[in-house]
Amino acid sequence: MTVALTVVSGNGRAWRLTEQIGSGSEGFVYGVEDTRPLVAKLVPDPPDPEAFRRRVARLVRQRREPRTVELLSGTPVRLSWPLVPVRTAGGGPERVDGYVMTDMRHAYQPFSHLLDPHARRAHLPAATWATALCAALALARLLARVHAEGYVVGDLKPDNLWVDETGRIGMADVDSWQFTDGRDTFAGRMRTPGYTAPERIAAPAGAPPDSASDDFALAVLVHQLLVAGLHPFAGHPAGGGCLRDYTSYDDNVVHGRCRLLDRTSVLLPRSAPPADLLPRPLAEGFRAAFAPAGRRPTAAGWARSLAAELAPGRLKVCAVNARHVHTVERPWCPWCDQAGQGFDSYPDDPREDA
Template identity: 30%
Template sequence: MTLRSGSSIRIGTRRSTLGALIKSGGAGSVYLLPDDAHSVAKIYHERVDPPSYTDRIEAMLELRPHLPDQVEGGKRYVQIAWPHAVVRDERGRFVGFTMPALDVKSTSELEQVLQERQARAAGLPVGLGAKVTLAANLSAVLAALHAQHHYVVDLKPVNLRFYRASLYIALLDCDGFSIQGQGKRFSAPQVTPDYLAPEFQARKLGPAGEETQDRFALAVVVFQLLNFGIHPYSGRPASDRVPTDIPARIRERHYAYGLRAHRMMTPSPVSAHAAIPLELRQLFDRAFGKDSEERPSAAEWSRALRSYAQPSSGRLVVCARNREHQHYASQPCASCVRADLIAKTARDAKPRPKPNPRPEPLGGRRGARGPVSAVTAAQMAQMQAQLTRMQAQMQAQTAQKVAQAQRSWWSRGSGAPAATGSWSSRMGIAVRVGMAVALPWSFARLAQFVQTLYAQLLPSSGAAALDGWMNAILMTLLGVGFLAACGMFMLVLPRMLKNR
């Protein structure tokens, strides 16, 4: 028979009825009790075999931790939801237990307060004083639990809650803890690798190691509370041999925040461990050292942290620069140092605009006396304008000379310019090519004319004797004249045109 709101139950020898459903989880559902405003009933689901929890709950009833409710300002704060009585159905079968009614709505997960940004978004405290108080209260609750040889085992911030108004810790789901019974232990098999001790990363956690596991996980949570949520096994690896995941670093004991530097790991640059007092750093070194037997107990953490959590001790002081910050006496404010470092990193990472290049002054760079005056700047602008005009004039003159050098010889008389690539330049080239053809032809015609004239003037009888001699003289003179004309055309004329 499945129980629901309105079902009849028996609490010890008293009959009662299940009220409204508050919440339902994997193992069971929690209901209000109409006849008891300070208690609720947890009823196990049938699929989880409720009778298997009978011995565990009875062992919890026999060994209660000494954690009385705290009353402040007329309000009651339940620190641990420990079973009060066994609940049975009308047939007398075990179905669950009653426990103190805990105002879950006034609590928050401890995970939310570790990161400052997340804490601010949720309206939670961000100062060191509140976090030290939370660490001290958590240690005190675990010390009371350990005194009865009960252990949380799967201890981590997401499984822990605290009251926002008083900062007291509220432990829920206690029936999942490792419980010490009469000659028998009811273990807790669930663990989280990021909070599991090094010796249990490679082998199974047994009942004999549950207290040392709780001590290790407590030290990790306290370290995160006091150091901006940084995990003690995070940091910067100094070698490629360092694993990248937290469980593997725990297994190989890569703790980078000890009093002695780790040879393969360096701390996170925003860590506040250097500003933590020596006695607390020594506790951390013992907790994360090689000898698990040296780990501080929850009671030892509670005593050490309580002295810092009490305002009257003066061991925590308000920051003079930011009233929202607190820091350890005689130590710098780690929150301010961290904020400055983050701001500097953001400024360095932001790309800066490149300055526009300025024209170089004629007299060189500015001296050490500062910027030039307005008059000097105006004069410099005028000089630069004059320089620009001079450069333009020089360029025009150069272009004019080039044009004159390229002007054809036949255009000189008329004074017409011969620009590069113009029709007159092309015409000059054509004329010179024509002359190269016409001159030889003209000398040939001249030679033919002279020969004809010579034959007409001399009688035929006398010409025969002188014919060979005259021909030789005539051809020599014609050849010399031809060579002179070619030299005039090829050498003298180009020079004359170039010099004009």
């Protein structure tokens, strides 16, 4: 969709916007006509316009602070940080605020391409379970760095993430993060069903997140990466010898309905990847992350566990299908087991439909 919009920074620098390339619960993202890979996010109706402008201005300023400079170092850039506040050109109250940021599409693909088997075969045909492990490790390490520098993501989910063919990870939507600037605290505002920690589900709307709630969302995402996109709280509720009406991921989270916690709590399709494809240390980490009284692993803890599974000798290639990679702990191939149930997450020919 082509638009005819121009945005202007405080010092008068103007950018012409091109097509709309994305939208979310708060705003819209547009391409930017520039020699650099840039996009612009516009937020037409923030709950508190002045607070939104102040938040963006502080994030732009923090880009020059040592803690943020370190986060933004490296190539390709891992965070699509606000570069400059902008407003749509023209006078009157209809002007819309936003900011210009790095266009992650120049180095990454949408994170969902690695989770969905069909999208993975189309866009990341060389990806294997080793790629998923690398992406999980990169995500855990990046979140650990974000936490170490005093930031909380607050709304960690696939829509905010990017991935490349080697498993490197990027993050966007930094404007929703929770952070401090001097004596001011800018609380996290957003939460997404299926990626919200149980303590936040039960909390009133607007309750601030913390690093532990990020760690819950991280565990969900790592599980999805390693179990071919399967959400850990997926499944039709079951119990007491009868089926119950499915409500939502969040309802399953609150009631602890999770295959890894209790195999009898949910019903999944026969084609779902087998639960025992996970190496024991990672399965134990998920149980700790999802159990009501579990000691939830931190992002740094996940990074250590995932790095150990990528150590030499920890991965095995299936003798039948070279794209079936799995942990050496499992004596036979879990992906062949899945294929025997009617669906292959990593087929030998990525052009073949399952």
